[in-house]
Amino acid sequence: MEKYEEELIKYIDENDERYKEIARKIHEKPEVSNYEFFSSKLLADTLSANGFDVKIDVANHRTGFTAVKKSDKKGPVLVFLAEYDALEGLGHGCGHNLIGTISVFAAIALSKFLDNFGGEVRVYGTPGEEGGENGSAKEDFVNLGYFKDVDIALETHPNIVNTLTPKSLALDPVDIEFFGKAAHAGVSPEQGINALDALILTYNGINALRQHLTSDVKIHGIVLDGGIAPNIVPDYSRGRFYIRADTRERVNEVRKKVLNIVKGAALATGCTYKMDLFQNKVDNLVPNKKLDEVYERYLNELSQEYERDIKFASTDAGNVSQVIPTLHTGIKITNGNYSLHTVEFKDAAVSKDGLNAINLGAKLLSLTGLKLLSEPSLVEEIKEYHIIKK
Secondary structure (H helix, E strand, O other), X not given: XXXXXXXXXXXXXXXXXXHHHHHHHHHHOOOOOOOOHHHHHXXXXXHHHOOOEEEEEEOOEEEEXXXXXXXXXXXXXXXXXXXXXXXXXXXXXXXXHHHHHHHHHHHXXXXXXXXXXXXXXXXXXOOOXXXXXXXXXXXXXXXOOOOOOOOXXXXXXEEOOOEOOOEOOEEEEEEEEEEOEOOEOOOOHHHOEXXXXXXXXXXXXXXXXXXXXXXXXXXXXXXXEOOOOOOEOOOEEEEEEEEEEOOHHHHHHHHHHHHHHHHHHHHHHOOEEEEEEOOOOEOOOOOOHHHHHHHXXXXXXXXXXXXXXXXXXXXXHHHHXXXXXXXXXXXXXXXXXXXXXXXXXXXXXXOHHHHHHHHHHHHHHHHHHHHHHHOHHHHHHHHHHHHHHO
């Protein structure tokens, strides 16, 4: 194994400049969910040029892709998760230009050793992790069976520290709409039914609900539509809310409470209502200690400092972790104490430190993959642990 590890590390060191350039290009051309045409093609073409069988426009996502490279010998099936969407109005403030690049680099590096061990290496290009139009694609990949024959999924996410797989919050992204009746607000307001009043009652009702929820629950929202003119009783209103909690079960419970508030606001104002997901739900991450231990070994071998027991907001990698063991670590890209989704973090994602993290991230993921390919019994042990912990 030591020989193969050395060869893999050498390959990454010799090729990392081309992947830095890929990450720069994606950063320079940020694209939001369902519009990542440049980014997905760049990553898919890179995989195709390295012997992967690539399919584009998959799982009902026009910017999604699958890339597969197989050995003639049977062995574990590993998938690297690639994200490449940007934040609307901000760009790559979450470093997804690095995520997709690291996953593709790691998969290609690992694929060079398939004939030595057997098995299969895949990359799934999953659009819209940040949400947006047709967002949170991993839920569709799960529901359509793309992980049924996969043993383990791997991914690393830019951060201000190196981490093992964190816990994260499940999330329901919902739109709440009210339908009322327009009227002249100055002449005959009594003839109107105020949809904005219903939305305001809902917003305040959610505020009142918060004191009766557990500390892990987060509900936050905005008003998207509240009327067109102050002298017209609003006949339509719309708010967008995120409902988060530690587990999918708790999110489901809280969502029912929010729905009751919506029903009450509709009853109080005479409106009708609609409350639905505006994109795919997101599930909480299920960390796998056995899988993390493999990754941790290489953190130590590469003399990297790291932290445990980190909490993450929400990621649709959680949906994958509900069905198979999933590695979703953090990779340090800056010495600054920056929050994700900020201009500072966006700049870090294309800084010297940020681009250098591609080398480390690719090594850590591909070395982990190499260990898994070389020990199918370890893969089975990790899968058994996942069933117990889930």
